[in-house]
Amino acid sequence: MPRLVHHGAESRVVTQVEFGGECHQWWVGVPRAYEGLLDLGMGPWVPVATLVAAAVGEDLTIEGTVSPKQLRGATHAAVLCNDWWRWRSPNIEATSTEQPFAPGHGTGLLFTRGIDSTATLIESMRGIGPRVTHLLSVADLEPNHSPSVAAMVLLDTKRAAASVGLPLIAMTTNLRTEVERFVNWERSFGTVLISTALALGPLLETLLISSTLNDKYRKPHGSTPELDEGWSTDRTKVLTTQRTLSRNDKVALVGSEPNLARQIKICWAGNQRRNCGRCTKCLMTMSALVVDGGEAALETFEAALSAEAIRRLVPATLAADDLIAALPGDAPHYEVLWPSNMESLLDRIAPLRPDLAEAWFDYRARGLYGQRAGLADSAALDITRGRVDLGIARGWGGHARPLTVAAAMRQQLCATNVETERPLRWSIAQRVAHGPSQIASLLSERWGRGAVMLLDAITPGLPPHAVQRLLNASTMRCWWSDAPYLEGVPLLEAISHGCVPLQITTDDRAAQLRGELGPTVGALVIGLAEIERGYPDAEQLQRCHQAAVQLVVTGSRERDQALAVRA
Numbered sequence: 001m002p003r004l005v006h007h008g009a010e011s012r013v014v015t016q017v018e019f020g021g022e023c024h025q026w027w028v029g030v031p032r033a034y035e036g037l038l039d040l041g042m043g044p045w046v047p048v049a050t051l052v053a054a055a056v057g058e059d060l061t062i063e064g065t066v067s068p069k070q071l072r073g074a075t076h077a078a079v080l081c082n083d084w085w086r087w088r089s090p091n092i093e094a095t096s097t098e099q100p101f102a103p104g105h106g107t108g109l110l111f112t113r114g115i116d117s118t119a120t121l122i123e124s125m126r127g128i129g130p131r132v133t134h135l136l137s138v139a140d141l142e143p144n145h146s147p148s149v150a151a152m153v154l155l156d157t158k159r160a161a162a163s164v165g166l167p168l169i170a171m172t173t174n175l176r177t178e179v180e181r182f183v184n185w186e187r188s189f190g191t192v193l194i195s196t197a198l199a200l201g202p203l204l205e206t207l208l209i210s211s212t213l214n215d216k217y218r219k220p221h222g223s224t225p226e227l228d229e230g231w232s233t234d235r236t237k238v239l240t241t242q243r244t245l246s247r248n249d250k251v252a253l254v255g256s257e258p259n260l261a262r263q264i265k266i267c268w269a270g271n272q273r274r275n276c277g278r279c280t281k282c283l284m285t286m287s288a289l290v291v292d293g294g295e296a297a298l299e300t301f302e303a304a305l306s307a308e309a310i311r312r313l314v315p316a317t318l319a320a321d322d323l324i325a326a327l328p329g330d331a332p333h334y335e336v337l338w339p340s341n342m343e344s345l346l347d348r349i350a351p352l353r354p355d356l357a358e359a360w361f362d363y364r365a366r367g368l369y370g371q372r373a374g375l376a377d378s379a380a381l382d383i384t385r386g387r388v389d390l391g392i393a394r395g396w397g398g399h400a401r402p403l404t405v406a407a408a409m410r411q412q413l414c415a416t417n418v419e420t421e422r423p424l425r426w427s428i429a430q431r432v433a434h435g436p437s438q439i440a441s442l443l444s445e446r447w448g449r450g451a452v453m454l455l456d457a458i459t460p461g462l463p464p465h466a467v468q469r470l471l472n473a474s475t476m477r478c479w480w481s482d483a484p485y486l487e488g489v490p491l492l493e494a495i496s497h498g499c500v501p502l503q504i505t506t507d508d509r510a511a512q513l514r515g516e517l518g519p520t521v522g523a524l525v526i527g528l529a530e531i532e533r534g535y536p537d538a539e540q541l542q543r544c545h546q547a548a549v550q551l552v553v554t555g556s557r558e559r560d561q562a563l564a565v566r567a
Helices: 032-037 043-056 068-085 115-125 147-163 175-179 185-198 225-231 247-255 280-291 295-300 307-312 341-352 354-369 382-389 407-414 434-446 464-472 488-496 507-517 538-563
Strands: 003-007 010-019 022-031 060-065 092-095 106-110 134-138 168-173 204-210 237-241 424-431 450-455 474-480 500-505 525-527
Touching: 010 032, 010 043, 022 032, 022 043, 022 175, 043 060, 043 068, 043 175, 043 185, 068 092, 068 225, 106 115, 106 185, 115 204, 115 247, 134 147, 134 185, 147 168, 168 185, 175 185, 185 204, 185 225, 225 237, 247 280, 247 295, 280 295, 280 307, 280 341, 280 354, 307 354, 341 354, 407 488, 407 538, 424 434, 424 464, 434 450, 434 474, 434 500, 450 464, 464 474, 474 488, 488 500, 488 538, 500 507, 500 538, 507 525
Parallel strands: 060 092, 106 134, 106 204, 134 168, 204 237, 424 450, 424 474, 474 500, 500 525
Antiparallel strands: 003 010, 010 022, 022 168
16 A cells, blocks of 8 residues: 655655566655645556556556546556557456545646646636646656756746746656656656646646647547546546647747746757757747747747758657567557648748748658658667657666667677678768767778768758668778767667677766776777777677677567566
């Protein structure tokens, strides 16, 4: 049964979850002042437990009483997941009886300072929909944020709440970390947010979650009214807001409230307090703000909006193919990142900023018709580039998440061998910058015959097959990196083409990273000074290639084992 524990300045409700022969602790924390409003029942845990059980194909036994309403919703959610993603619908065993409770009187809004939740808040302030009494912020959900950046983002969210005279309850949880081992964030984020907020069930009569997709364009997704509202309990009603508004409608609404517009946070692509202004999401949002009168919000972006910035983008894909390990039952799916709102947006932006409209049309064409590069840092594996565009650091060491591949790809990788007699000893394919240019010069001088493909910031690049031919002709694929981890995407691209991967960085960073990775994997990272030692011999090349293959294969097998259904 859930229990209450004190952890520093917060109170946590903790429950024990057992599956696959393992025992895990799931928890949600709130400031001590809200301790008396924590739900010590099973209600908060039913949504995430149901989702995980469906994903891994296990039945679910709940040791405690569950609201009859929520149990019906959980059963319906499991059926939805089966329809959408072909997950097995688990049998849910639980005691379900009506329980007396003192109803809460609050209306909580899950508030991220994004366009969706800010638009909901503005409507509430104008008397549209339920009147929000509490804003709920959930920390520990952004893996790219360092503790210091996370603290600053939370401080900004508190200031936004104070500016409209509402209390902000800063919640913490480990649910994303726990659930994401089995269900990707795109399919679990709504459920994780709702489970976290339901821990304050005694306070909340209504819990508001802002719609991500409007009813016209709804599709299987991690947050839809059918899924989210099914997690309601007898005590707390979960309600999806603004179901009929498009993204452009919401942007216009946010732009009409300059105070809140100046405080939006829509970018999670990196470890920064503000919005980067360079990623796809930022540039699409900035374009919409230009059309819909939200100039005040443009102050929150670190980079300026320009056609050149849009042309630098590589069209992203938003799902997994067989190169990225899919969850059981997942089917390969490819979708150019082109939200439904962009068509109507371009019709309106063309008269105002024809340069932006032309750049976005080019972006779409490159994604739909393949007229784009395997860019230097993404070569020909478009789907892994999509992951990078969404801000997920894939690799080993630092804060990166290991890059895993499916079983078929593992077999292919294990069958690859290094061909030391290829025409090119080494190759580089990256965007033009000081680092890649420097190592290109050094490698040409010290390591003999190689090839360099350095693309400028605006040129979309060469077709992917050109990059594939470059890798197929190279013994080593080298790249410069400023990242504090061994980059997964270029490593996977290299070994899948029979190349030895080699990340080159500063001497200090190389030493630090090798210390973290260990001697075997650390050999895949070198500093500038080590180039002077000369080209590796055949034995060294074989060892490095084997280390890279084992790094990917072993990590992928471990992930599969974690997902295995208990016999």
